[in-house]
C-alpha cells in the first residue's frame with residue numbers, strides 16, 4: 349500500500365501508546381484514522397548533571413512517571429481505560445531498562461482490558477511518522493528516503509512499505525546529535541547541546557575554523573563524526589575553556605554546524621543516488637530541528653524535484669504519537685495481508701531490533717523464521 353491507509357472502522361481504536369526507549373517518557377491516544385486525541389511527553393531532567401543519558405536514571409524515572417502520565421492522557425482525551433481499543437509500546441531498539449518498564453506497563457493494561465498489545469519498533473515509528481495525516485500534503489507515499497538523525501541514531505533508510513525497510517547506511521561511530529552534545533559540552537553550553545550550539549552558531553562565522561568532513565565523497569552513505577569532534581577539541585586546546593572568547597566559541601559552533609551540514613548533505617546525495625525510485629525525502633530525530641540542516645535538505649530535495657518533509661519538532665523527537673501511528677499502520681498492513689490484528693504480548697523488549705526483522709510480521713504463515 350503506497351498511500352496512507354483508508355480508515356478501517358472495524359480495527360481496534362483508539363490506540364494508547366507508550367514510549368520509553370530513551371530519556372523521554374511519553375503517552376498518546378490516537379484513533380485509527382490518525383486523529384491525535386491526547387498526547388504528553390515528559391523530558392527527564394535527572395541526566396543534566398551527567399551531560400548525557402544515564403540508563404539507570406532513565407528507567408527509574410519512567411517507572412515513577414508512567415502511571416500518572418497515562419492517567420493524565422486518558423483524562424485529556426476524556427476517556428476511561430475501557431474505551432481504548434488496543435495498546436502499543438516501543439519494544440526496541442533502545443535502553444533495555446526503560447523498554448521493560450514501558451512495555452510491561454502497556455502489557456499489563458492490555459491484559460487487564462482484554463485488548464491486543466502491539467510491540468512497536470522505535471525506528472519504524474520514526475520512519476512512518478511522516479505518513480500521519482496532516483503532516484505532509486501528499487501523505488508521504490512509499491517509497492521514500494528517511495534520514496534519522498538524533499542523539500542515539502544516525503542512519504539513512506529506504507522506506508518501501510510498512511515492514512519493508514532497507515538500511516542504506518549509518519554512523520560508524522557517533523550519532524549526529526551526540527556530536528552536537530559533545531561539542532556543546534566542550535563549549536560549556538550544557539545538555540542537550542544541539543539547540544545551544546545552533547543558537548551560538550548564529551553569531552559566528554562558519555568559515556572561522558577549518559574542520560574535517562569525515563567520509564565525505566566516499567561511496568555509500570555511512571557517517572562518521574568522531575574525527576570532527578576531536579578536531580573541535582584540538583581547536584579549543586590553546587584556549588582557557590573557562591574564559592573562552594565569545595567570537596572563538598561562536599566561530600567554532602558555526603564551523604562545526606557547517607561541517608555537520610556538509611557531511612549530511614553529501615551522504616544524503618549518495619543515499620538518493622542509491623534509491624532512484626524515492627518519491628520524497630523525510631527527516632526525523634532531534635537534529636532534524638536544526639534550521640541550517642533543514643535548509644540544506646530542502647535544497648537537495650528541490651534540486652531533484654522531490655518533496656522534503658520533516659514532522660513538527662514534537663513529532664520529530666521521541667514521542668508516543670509515532671508509536672501509536674506505527675501500531676495503526678501495522679494493523680492496516682496485517683489486514684491487507686489477510687492477517688489478524690497482531691498480539692505481541694509474549695514479545696520481549698530488545699535493546700537491538702533490526703528493521704529488517706519487521707517484514708516477518710506479514711510473511712505468510714509458516715514462512716517466517
Ligand code: KG4
Pocket residue numbers: 370497498499500501524525526528529540541542543546633634635636637638639664665666
Ligand atoms: O530525537 P531526540 O529528541 O532523542 C533521541 O536522541 O532519540 O534527539 C535529541 C538530540 C540531542 O542530541 C540534541 O542535541 C539534538 O537532538 N538536537 C539538535 C537540535 N535540537 C535537538 N541538534 C542540532 N540542532 C538542533 N536544533
Ligand code: ZN
Pocket residue numbers: 470474498665666
Ligand atoms: Zn528516537
